[in-house]
Amino acid sequence: xxxxxxxxxxxxxxxxxxxxxxxxxxxxANIIDSIARYTSLLVRPQGVDVSxxxxxxxxxxxxxxxxxxxxxxxxxETEILQSYLDRGGLLFIDDHNHDVxxxxxxxxxxxxxxIVGPLAPLPNTHELYRSFFQFEGPPTTSHEMNGWGxxxxxxxxxxxxxxxxxxxxxxxxxxxxxxxYHPDNKRFLSVDNTRFGVxxxxxxxxx
Amino acid sequence: xxRYAEIxxxxxxxxxxxxxxxxxxxxxxQMDNATVQVRFSNASMSDTSGLSAVRExxxxxxxxxxxxxxxxxxxxxxxxxxxxxxxxxxxPLATIPPRSARYAISALANxxxxxxxxxxxxxxxxxxxxxxxxxxxxxxxxxxxGAPGSMLVxxxxxxxxxINFGPGPSASNGSLSAASTAALLLxxxxxxxxxxxxxxxxxxxxxxxxxxxxxxxxxxxxxxxxFVIAALEEAGWSxxxxxxxxxxxxxxxxxxxxxxxxxxxxxxxxxxxVVTAATLVKFVRQGGGVVISGDALKDRALAAIASVxxxxxxxxxxxxxxxxxxxxxxxxxRVAVAADAIVxxxxxxxxxxxxxxxxxxxxxxxxxxxxxxxxxxxxxxxxADDHREYWTGLVRAVAHMSFPSSRDTSxxxxxxxxxxxxxxxxxxxxxxxxxxxxxxxxxxxxxxxDSRFNAILLAVALTALLAExxxxxxxxxx
Numbered sequence: 239x240x241x242x243x244x245x246x247x248x249x250x251x252x253x254x255x256x257x258x259x260x261x262x263x264x265x266x267a268n269i270i271d272s273i274a275r276y277t278s279l280l281v282r283p284q285g286v287d288v289s290x291x292x293x294x295x296x297x298x299x300x301x302x303x304x305x306x307x308x309x310x311x312x313x314x315e316t317e318i319l320q321s322y323l324d325r326g327g328l329l330f331i332d333d334h335n336h337d338v339x340x341x342x343x344x345x346x347x348x349x350x351x352x353i354v355g356p357l358a359p360l361p362n363t364h365e366l367y368r369s370f371f372q373f374e375g376p377p378t379t380s381h382e383m384n385g386w387g388x389x390x391x392x393x394x395x396x397x398x399x400x401x402x403x404x405x406x407x408x409x410x411x412x413x414x415x416x417x418x419y420h421p422d423n424k425r426f427l428s429v430d431n432t433r434f435g436v437x438x439x440x441x442x443x444x445x
Numbered sequence: 446x447x448r449y450a451e452i453x454x455x456x457x458x459x460x461x462x463x464x465x466x467x468x469x470x471x472x473x474x475q476m477d478n479a480t481v482q483v484r485f486s487n488a489s490m491s492d493t494s495g496l497s498a499v500r501e502x503x504x505x506x507x508x509x510x511x512x513x514x515x516x517x518x519x520x521x522x523x524x525x526x527x528x529x530x531x532x533x534x535x536x537p538l539a540t541i542p543p544r545s546a547r548y549a550i551s552a553l554a555n556x557x558x559x560x561x562x563x564x565x566x567x568x569x570x571x572x573x574x575x576x577x578x579x580x581x582x583x584x585x586x587x588x589x590x591g592a593p594g595s596m597l598v599x600x601x602x603x604x605x606x607x608i609n610f611g612p613g614p615s616a617s618n619g620s621l622s623a624a625s626t627a628a629l630l631l632x633x634x635x636x637x638x639x640x641x642x643x644x645x646x647x648x649x650x651x652x653x654x655x656x657x658x659x660x661x662x663x664x665x666x667x668x669x670x671x672f673v674i675a676a677l678e679e680a681g682w683s684x685x686x687x688x689x690x691x692x693x694x695x696x697x698x699x700x701x702x703x704x705x706x707x708x709x710x711x712x713x714x715x716x717x718x719v720v721t722a723a724t725l726v727k728f729v730r731q732g733g734g735v736v737i738s739g740d741a742l743k744d745r746a747l748a749a750i751a752s753v754x755x756x757x758x759x760x761x762x763x764x765x766x767x768x769x770x771x772x773x774x775x776x777x778x779r780v781a782v783a784a785d786a787i788v789x790x791x792x793x794x795x796x797x798x799x800x801x802x803x804x805x806x807x808x809x810x811x812x813x814x815x816x817x818x819x820x821x822x823x824x825x826x827x828x829a830d831d832h833r834e835y836w837t838g839l840v841r842a843v844a845h846m847s848f849p850s851s852r853d854t855s856x857x858x859x860x861x862x863x864x865x866x867x868x869x870x871x872x873x874x875x876x877x878x879x880x881x882x883x884x885x886x887x888x889x890x891x892x893x894x895d896s897r898f899n900a901i902l903l904a905v906a907l908t909a910l911l912a913e914x915x916x917x918x919x920x921x922x923x
Contacts, residue, residue, distance in 0.1 A: 245667060245740075277691045279666060296823040299668055325822050325829050326675055369696065403675070443666040444688055444696045 247273065247443065249285035250298035252329070254315055257307035257342070260287070261334050262414035265302065269435040271421035276436055277370070279443070290315040295322055300442040304332045304414040308345040316353055323354050323398075328442045329406045336381050336412035343410055350398065350406055357396035357408050366404065369441040371433045376409065379416040379431075403445055407438065447920055454913035461906035468899060481534050485542065498546030502553075535880050536562040536873075541571065541645035541865045551872035562869075564876035567592050568645035570625075572864035575638050577652045579710055579734075579844035580837060581681030583630030584654050589640045589647075590626045596642045600635035600651060637861060649861040655846035661704055662686035664715035666696060669739065672818035673715060674698060676833040677840065685709075689719065706731040710844040717744035726750060729807035734843025739815030742778060752802040752811040753780035759796060766824040771831065772798065775820060778813040786811075789842060801842050808843040 249266045253259045266285030273281045288295050291314040295301065301322070311319065323329060331350070333343050350357055360366070362375035376395045398406040417432050424430055489497035534553065536542075542550065554560040569592040578586045589598060589608065596608045610625035636651035660677055664670030666688045674684050686698035704712055704724055711734035714720055725735055729750055737747055742755050757779035765774025770793040777796060782788060786802035789810075800811040814820075814835075821832035862868070870876075 247667070277694075279690065293823070297819075299671070299818075299822060321826075322822075326672060327822065370690065370694070401679075440666060440690060440696060443668070443671055444690075444698065445671070 245280050247279050247281045247439065248298055249273075249281070249439075250288045250295075250301050251285060252295070252301040252303040253287045253289045254303070254305075254309065255291065255312050256310045257305040259303070259305055261306055262304050262332075262418040264418040264420060265304070265414055265435075268417045268419065268421050268424075268432050269302075269439065271424070272430065272432045272436050273439055276433070277440065279439075290318055293318065295319075296325070296327070299327045300439065301327065301329050302332070303329060303346075304334045305342050305346075306334045306340075308341045309349055310345065311349050311353070316349075319353050323400070323405045326400075326403075328404060330438055330442075331406065331408045332412065332414045333408075333410035334412060334414040336379075336410060336415070340410075347408070350408065354398050354406060357398055357406065359394040360397040360404070360407070362394060364404075365445065366407075366437060366441045369437045369444065371437055373434060373437065376411055377431070377434045379411050379413060381412045381415055404441070447916055451913050451916045454909045454916070458906045458909035458913065461902050461909065465899060465902040465906065468902070481532065483534055483536050485536075485546070489546075496545060498542055499549045502546065502549050532558040533880070534558050534560050536560065537565065537879065538562050538869075538876075539565045540643065541566050541568055541869055543646075544862045544865065544868070547865070547869055547872050554873060560873055561877045561880065562873050563879050566645055566866070567594060567643040568866060571640065571642050571645055571647045571866045573598075573638060573640040573647040573649050574863060575634070575649055575652050577655045577846060577848075578630065578841060579655055579657060579846045580630070580841050581657050581683075583632060584657065585631045585634050585652060587629040587631060587634070587638060588626065589629075591640065591642045593625060594642065596627075596640055598629060598638070598640050600638050602635045605629065605631065605634065605638075645865060647862060647865050649863045653848045655848055657682075658706070658708060658710040658845070658847065659683040659685055659699070660711050660713060660840065660844075661701060661709045662688075662698065662713045662715065663720040663741075664688055664713075665719060666690050667716075668818045668822075669816055670715045672821055672832065673713065673738075673836055676821070676829075676836045677713075680833055680837040682837075682840070687719075704728045704733070706733045706845050706847070710734060710846070711736060711840050713738065713840070714741040714744075714747070715739060717741050717747075722746040722749060726804075729809060730805040731845075732806035733845045734807055734840070735809045736812060736839050736843060737809065738812040738817075738839075739778070742780070742811055742813070750804050750809050752783050752786035752800040752809050753778075753797065753813070754783070755779070756781050759794070761819075766820060766828070771820055771824050771828065772814070774824070775814045776816055778815065780811065780813060790838075799839060799842070807845065810839055810843045812839055 249270050251259070251266055270281055270283065270285060273279055286298070288298055288301070291312060295318055319329070331346055333340065333346070335342050337343060347357055367373040367375060375393060378391060392411050396408040397404045413435070417435060424432070483502070485498050485501055489501050536550065550560055570590045571592070572590045573587065575585055575587045578584050587598065589596060591610055593610045593612045596610065598605045598608065606629055608627045610627070633654050634651045637648045638651050639646050639648040660682050662670060662674055662684055664673070664686065670686070670688060674686060677684050684699055685701040687701045688696040688698065690696050702708055706728065712720070712725060712728060713736045714725070715738050717740050725747065726749065729735055735750065737751050741747065742751060742753060748754065755778050759777040759779055761776045762773045765771065768774065772792050773794070777792060777798070780797055780800070782797055782800050783802055786800045788797045788800050790799040792798045796813070798813050802809055817832060817835060820835070821829045824831065
């Protein structure tokens with residue numbers, strides 16, 4: 239299994255044919271660092287990039303997908319994603335633009351609707367916000383209200399549910415920008431802003 | 446004129462006597478060598494209580510010919526009855542007789558009759574059984590067998606299902622091997638449960654429905670524990686769990702409480718070091734079920750109750766999950782099975798995949814796939830269903846079942862006829878061909894009519910001879 243110890247958690251970034259899937263290359267390392275820092279989970283030090291057109295995607299029940307550019311999934315990617323979500327995988331999508339109606343935002347939501355159904359607002363009381371750290375909703379990013387993007391605070395994340403579990407989690411808060419820095423630089427922050435990433439991983443592993 | 450009347454009456458009397466003798470004499474003569482064919486009426490065979498069939502059989506049993514044959518034998522030799530002088534009876538059966546009728550025929554066979562039967566029932570192997578199942582979605586497992594053809598399974602509320610058995614293996618010499626089997630998983634049933642095939646019935650009292658309690662999962666956060674919980678919840682189980690994720694931090698699933706049979710049907714141990722052996726031993730002694738899976742089987746603390754001891758690992762075959770033998774694509778623990786454990790399932794490579802042993806009042810299962818979740822995510826299109834069935838089967842094998850306190854122990858609740866065909870064979874032996882000496886050809890329903898006709902003939906003879914005597918006396922002749 240690619241040299242991966244069975245019990246290790248592996249952070250996987252989804253690679254797709256259209257757009258810029260690798261726009262936030264430092265996010266995986268930062269989230270991995272946080273998981274190792276705060277939890278006793280066994281985590282592989284390096285993340286993996288996995289193509290959505292490959293059945294290798296099924297090895298990683300949590301996938302992180304981001305980008306700036308319009309997204310159109312190919313036929314194979316659509317087929318794999320449908321099966322992936324149907325079998326219980328969780329897809330975390332973050333809009334790297336932080337626009338109200340940007341190209342990535344519009345197209346990826348269309349694609350999600352086409353593949354698995356429409357996104358709907360996720361209540362801020364959802365257990366995702368209490369799975370490890372306690373939040374009263376999605377944490378605000380420094381990019382909100384700073385003149386970049388839409389100047390709006392996005393109060394909620396969106397999700398597609400499968401039963402009572404999140405199947406697709408969608409954010410346009412631009413966590414990809416917020417978390418894309420070298421983990422060593424966390425020491426300059428008064429509060430680690432990647433803590434919500436730990437919640438997402440713990441939620442994926444336990445719910 | 447009077448003389449002609451006397452001659453006519455005398456002739457009538459003698460003819461009636463001759464006819465009576467003709468009707469009685471030949472049968473008495475044949476009784477020792479011929480076989481009486483007994484056919485039940487349709488009405489009696491459709492009466493599942495069997496009382497109608499017994500009523501029809503009774504006149505035959507108590508007829509003077511039968512009793513006479515026995516009396517004659519008793520007089521000649523009380524010690525041994527010669528079969529040549531016994532009443533031979535043959536039953537060409539189009540349906541399996543109800544239980545009471547079978548008992549009556551069996552009583553005949555065990556007393557003074559030689560009984561045989563031919564099988565035209567088309568209900569070979571008809572039988573039904575029902576057992577309680579610890580499963581939230583199917584709490585009664587109904588198993589039926591029958592001959593190739595259609596079968597209806599019903600309870601007191603109506604038809605539950607219809608089954609069409611395809612042509613089974615060919616049967617020879619009347620063996621039951623031709624019977625086909627099917628199983629139904631039902632949430633609940635009324636009583637009695639019956640299976641009907643070609644007019645024959647098997648019936649059984651429906652089992653009590655168990656109270657299904659919750660499951661408690663002991664594991665660390667990971668894909669295995671996540672998908673075990675997901676599979677069991679999809680199957681209808683309510684699952685609690687305590688998943689330690691950091692020092693002094695536990696992720697709770699559901700509402701976990703202390704392990705007790707009053708709340709939990711089974712505990713599932715996915716990882717080692719997450720539960721104390723004492724907790725599990727106490728639970729098992731209460732009658733609870735425990736599933737020890739994957740790496741938890743390596744936990745030495747659980748060795749006292751585990752059904753296996755891990756001896757090695759069989760590596761997964763790359764790509765094996767997409768083959769017709771998907772478990773070959775999963776890593777599997779090689780184990781030594783405890784002496785008092787049984788293997789419930791083997792991998793196609795013949796390695797034990799699921800084992801169970803009884804410990805005190807409870808059961809402990811061992812599951813040898815540490816990463817069963819891969820079957821769901823990386824397997825073929827049926828992978829998720831297979832994974833769910835694997836885990837529900839494991840839990841079903843060990844789960845503690847609680848029943849409502851009011852158990853039905855009335856005589857009616859014990860009145861069932863679970864395997865009528867087997868019971869028929871046990872009572873009368875295997876079916877035989879139609880006897881070649883079958884000459885009598887009577888039916889139980891025509892017995893009474895025969896007796897009435899003989900009585901009328903006797904009355905006619907007596908009346909005619911009496912009238913002839915009176916006429917002769919009235920004209921002064923002797």
